Each structure stands twice: as structure tokens, then as C-alpha cells.
Amino acid sequence: MLDQRLLRNDPTLITGPLARRGMATDLSGLRQLALEARDLEQRRSELQAEGNRIGKEVGERIRAGAAPGGEEVKELREQGNRIKRQVGELEEQEKGIETQLLEQLMVLPNLPSPLCPSGRSEADNVEVKRWGSPRVAAGGEELQEHWQIAERLGIVDTERSVRIAQSRFVTLLGQGARLERALISFMLDRHGQRGYTEVLPPVLVNTASLTGSGQLPKFAEESFRCADDDLWLTPTAEVPVTSLHRGEVLGAEQLPLKYAAYTPCFRREAGSYGRDTRGLIRLHQFNKVELYWFVAPEDSEAAHEQLTLDAEAILEALELPYRRLELCTGDLGFSAARTYDLEVWLAGAGTYREISSCSTCGDFQARRASIRFRDGKTTRLLHTLNGSGLAVGRTMAALLEAGQQPDGSVRLPGALVPYFGAEALTPAGPPAAAAGAAAGR
RNA sequence: GGAGAGGUGGCCGAGUGGUCGAAGGCGCAGCACUGGAAAUGCUGUAUAGGGGCAACUCUAUCGAGGGUUCGAAUCCCUCCCUCUCCGCCA
Numbered sequence: 139m140l141d142q143r144l145l146r147n148d149p150t151l152i153t154g155p156l157a158r159r160g161m162a163t164d165l166s167g168l169r170q171l172a173l174e175a176r177d178l179e180q181r182r183s184e185l186q187a188e189g190n191r192i193g194k195e196v197g198e199r200i201r202a203g204a205a206p207g208g209e210e211v212k213e214l215r216e217q218g219n220r221i222k223r224q225v226g227e228l229e230e231q232e233k234g235i236e237t238q239l240l241e242q243l244m245v246l247p248n249l250p251s252p253l254c255p256s257g258r259s260e261a262d263n264v265e266v267k268r269w270g271s272p273r274v275a276a277g278g279e280e281l282q283e284h285w286q287i288a289e290r291l292g293i294v295d296t297e298r299s300v301r302i303a304q305s306r307f308v309t310l311l312g313q314g315a316r317l318e319r320a321l322i323s324f325m326l327d328r329h330g331q332r333g334y335t336e337v338l339p340p341v342l343v344n345t346a347s348l349t350g351s352g353q354l355p356k357f358a359e360e361s362f363r364c365a366d367d368d369l370w371l372t373p374t375a376e377v378p379v380t381s382l383h384r385g386e387v388l389g390a391e392q393l394p395l396k397y398a399a400y401t402p403c404f405r406r407e408a409g410s411y412g413r414d415t416r417g418l419i420r421l422h423q424f425n426k427v428e429l430y431w432f433v434a435p436e437d438s439e440a441a442h443e444q445l446t447l448d449a450e451a452i453l454e455a456l457e458l459p460y461r462r463l464e465l466c467t468g469d470l471g472f473s474a475a476r477t478y479d480l481e482v483w484l485a486g487a488g489t490y491r492e493i494s495s496c497s498t499c500g501d502f503q504a505r506r507a508s509i510r511f512r513d514g515k516t517t518r519l520l521h522t523l524n525g526s527g528l529a530v531g532r533t534m535a536a537l538l539e540a541g542q543q544p545d546g547s548v549r550l551p552g553a554l555v556p557y558f559g560a561e562a563l564t565p566a567g568p569p570a571a572a573a574g575a576a577a578g579r
Numbered sequence: 580g581g582a583g584a585g586g587u588g589g590c591c592g593a594g595u596g597g598u599c600g601a602a603g604g605c606g607c608a609g610c611a612c613u614g615g616a617a618a619u620g621c622u623g624u625a626u627a628g629g630g631g632c633a634a635c636u637c638u639a640u641c642g643a644g645g646g647u648u649c650g651a652a653u654c655c656c657u658c659c660c661u662c663u664c665c666g667c668c669a
Contacts, residue, residue: 218649
């Protein structure tokens with residue numbers, strides 16, 4: 139949420155940056171509302187002061203011997219009642235205006251950072267870095283896409299998943315399920331070594347949590363909702379982790395707080411019919427390890443670089459070529475002030491695909507979720523950052539395509555071998571045996 | 580799900596319808612004492628919003644929302660949460 143003081147004092151400081159996002163906004167009406175709200179507050183609090191004065195005086199007279207029901211205090215009581223009525227009216231008006239104000243303020247996106255390059259769409263994003271050598275088909279070789287490989291290996295069952303749930307869900311089997319689990323552990327371990335605290339939060343979150351991180355009220359149709367409860371399936375761990383400290387005032391010495399949270403993520407993907415229908419790229423349910431920082435405002439820029447490097451470290455450890463894009467203003471997400479996207483090379487598809495999105499949100503989420511820190515004698519809103527480290531399904535897709543062999547197996551990067559328990563996925567692979575004997579009940 | 584108890588400042592904890600933003604303690608900060616520290620003493624120490632260059636000041640907040648009253652931490656109603664016991668359960 140944007141600062142109301144900006145709105146009252148100089149709305150051009152909002153409309154200017156929003157114009158860079160491609161939004162032509164007229165805030166004059168909203169500004170009037172904000173001014174009116176302040177005006178009402180002032181009048182109301184003056185009345186309340188008067189009411190408090192009268193209340194005190196009644197008390198004093200009674201203590202001095204006046205009869206509580208007598209003539210002497212009757213006039214004062216009537217005055218008190220009049221003021222109470224007026225305060226009630228003003229409060230009602232104030233509430234109405236406040237509600238309108240918030241409604242409109244809550245659907246305005248964050249202001250892009252001055253560092254964020256201007257642009258209209260993803261075509262204007264800026265590539266800032268490339269790492270690794272993308273695998274391309276050698277002579278006579280035909281590289282397959284991950285869903286073809288997965289099908290051949292029998293590690294993903296799409297059709298039966300429709301029976302269980304719907305389209306855009308998958309069931310991982312055998313080596314596939316084990317690889318997913320290995321990746322999650324691998325990522326969490328690596329981040330843990332880099333100073334992140336591991337978090338395993340609830341994946342059902344309430345409305346206040348989704349509002350705090352920016353998904354609500356504007357993007358209700360993007361999330362699954364539980365009909366009988368005030369609960370939603372979280373679209374990203376960013377939501378519960380933001381709310382981990384919602385309403386808190388943190389000590390300056392606690393910052394930065396760095397969390398690595400694994401959760402399944404649930405997205406309705408409304409409006410994406412027909413896109414990425416095969417494989418692991420776009421699902422209603424997918425696993426993700428999310429990196430999240432709470433930092434002092436002075437440190438958020440450096441934190442953004444570090445967080446992005448931490449996500450990149452996973453790609454590098456997995457020997458997956460990638461590039462880093464800086465998103466332009468036109469492609470920025472709702473809560474973000476500045477974003478780097480990491481795109482991994484999909485050897486079979488012969489293209490880079492987004493696998494991580496690392497954003498700094500400035501104080502946008504902190505204001506919505508009321509998260510502050512003690513800075514000397516005062517408290518200030520802190521800054522929040524988040525980034526995928528990484529999307530697990532897409533990581534698996536990239537690994538399958540990168541490691542595919544002529545004999546049908548898929549070689550895995552060395553770093554993953556201790557987690558997976560083998561150097562490759564093999565067509566004849568004994569899924570149950572590889573997965574160990576830890577059968578559940 | 581049933582029964583009971585309870586939610587007060589960073590923490591513990593007191594609180595009679597009026598002078599209660601709230602005793603006392605702990606913690607923390609500053610000062611004094613000290614060679615330095617401990618101990619001790621003194622002083623200060625919530626958050627949000629509005630006004631003011633500032634000193635300061637007004638309002639709100641004792642789980643949340645309503646109500647009674649001139650006046651509510653205190654009385655009434657609704658909801659939420661926590662704890663204990665019972666039941667059920669991975």
C-alpha cells in the first residue's frame with residue numbers, strides 16, 4: 139500500500155512513477171477523499187476532547203458534593219449527550235470515507251524503484267547476466283522436452299491426476315517423486331548454509347495474510363478459496379512468511395531476517411488456458427522454495443542483489459545455464475518495486491524459461507501488513523524482499539532436458555547425487571528400491 | 580465436539596464506573612557513586628493518527644467489534660484467541 143501522506147502532500151510523486159508502469163492515473167478524487175478523512179478526524183477529535191472535558195467536570199462536581207441526578211449536572215449531561223451524538227455522526231462519515239479510501243488505495247500497485255528501467259512489456263526487460271553454456275543438439279542428436287522424457291521414464295502421471303483432481307495437476311512417481319524431494323532438500327540445505335532460517339509454514343492462509351502481501355483484494359480470482367472458512371490455498375510462501383511478522387515491531391538487531399520456506403503453491407492460473415499445457419511448467423499445484431528477507435530500508439538494495447545471488451547459486455550448483463533479466467516497469471508485479479527474473483535454459487525446448495523471480499517490495503508490504511522495526515527512539519516500516527530459490531518443478535524440467543542421454547537415461551549433476559541416491563534416472567530404474575524403505579503407514 | 584479458566588505495556592502482574600495510558604516488579608536507557616564493574620540511588624522508558632519548525636499538544640488504543648453511561652480496563656452482548664480436563668484423531 140502506498141503512503142497516504144504522499145497522496146495528500148504531492149500526488150505527482152505517485153502518478154509519475156505509476157505512469158512509468160504504463161498507468162495513467164488521476165488521483166485528484168482520491169486525494170480529496172484523503173484530505174476529507176483528515177479533516178473529519180480533526181473535527182471529531184476536537185469534539186471528543188470537549189466531551190472528555192465535560193465528563194471530567196461532572197466527576198469533579200459529584201465529588202464536590204453535587205447530587206449525581208441533580209440539577210447541577212443535568213445541563214452538563216445534556217451537553218455530553220449532544221456531543222456524543224455529533225461524534226457518532228462524524229465517526230460514521232469518517233468510517234465511510236476511510237473505507238472508500240482504503241478500497242482505492244489497496245488496488246494501486248507499488249511504485250517502481252527509480253532503478254527499475256522503463257518499458258512497456260516483457261519485450262523491454264533487460265538481460266543483465268548470463269551464466270553457463272546452454273546445451274544444444276549435437277550432430278544428429280534430437281533433444282526432447284521434459285514432458286517427453288518424463289513420460290518415457292514413467293515418472294509423471296498426468297492423465298490419472300485428472301482423475302484425482304483436474305487438469306494442470308501432476309502426480310510424480312518413483313524416481314520423479316524422489317527427485318522432487320531431493321531437490322527440495324538440496325535447496326533448503328544450501329540456503330541454510332548461507333544463513334537462511336528454514337520455515338515450514340501453513341499453506342492455508344487467511345484473508346488478512348493474502349491482503350498483507352498484496353494478492354488481495356485485487357487478485358482474488360488467482361487463488362483457490364475454501365468455501366466454508368476464511369482460508370485460501372497459498373499461491374506462494376511469500377504470503378505466510380510475510381504474515382509471520384505481521385503486526386510486529388522487530389528489534390533493529392534482529393535484521394536482516396532471512397527465511398527459506400518450502401511450500402506447495404496453488405494457483406488458479408485463470409486466463410492461461412492452452413498455455414504450457416504439457417509437463418511441469420504451469421500447474422495448479424507446484425512446489426517452491428522461497429527466499430524471504432526482512433531488512434532495514436537502507437539495506438534493501440544490497441539485500442536484493444544478495445538474495446538473487448543466493449537463488450542463482452542453486453542453478454549454478456545444479457550446473458543449469460541461466461540468464462538474469464531485470465524487469466522493466468511495464469512487467470513488474472503488483473507488490474514489487476524492482477525485480478530480477480532468473481530464466482533457466484531448457485535444452486529440449488531450446489529456450490530460457492522463468493524459474494525464479496526476485497523482488498524488492500520496499501515498504502509496500504510492510505505498510506499493508508504493519509511490520510516495523512525499532513530504529514533508535516522511533517519505529518519505522520521495514521523493507522521486504524522475496525525470490526524463488528527455486529521453483530522445484532521447473533528445476534526438474536530443466537534437469538531432465540539438460541541431462542538427457544542417447545540411451546534414454548538422465549544424468550544428474552554431481553551435487554544432487556547424495557540427495558537422489560544415484561547418478562542418473564534410468565528407464566528401467568527400480569523406483570521403489572531407489573526410494574528406500576521408509577514406507578509410511 | 581463437550582466442560583471450565585483466562586486474554587492488561589518489551590515481559591510479569593495490580594486494577595474501586597470518574598483525577599487510569601493505566602500501581603508495583605523485571606528488563607532496557609541515561610546519570611550519580613566506582614580505578615573499572617557489581618550492588619545501590621535518581622531519572623526516563625507503549626503504539627498509531629492529527630496539528631506544530633519545535634518545545635509540545637489533541638485523539639484513539641487494556642484480545643476484536645457493538646452497547647449502557649455525562650464518563651468504561653472495570654458493567655452488558657457478540658465474536659476471536661490461549662490454557663486445562665474429557666472425547667476424537669495423523
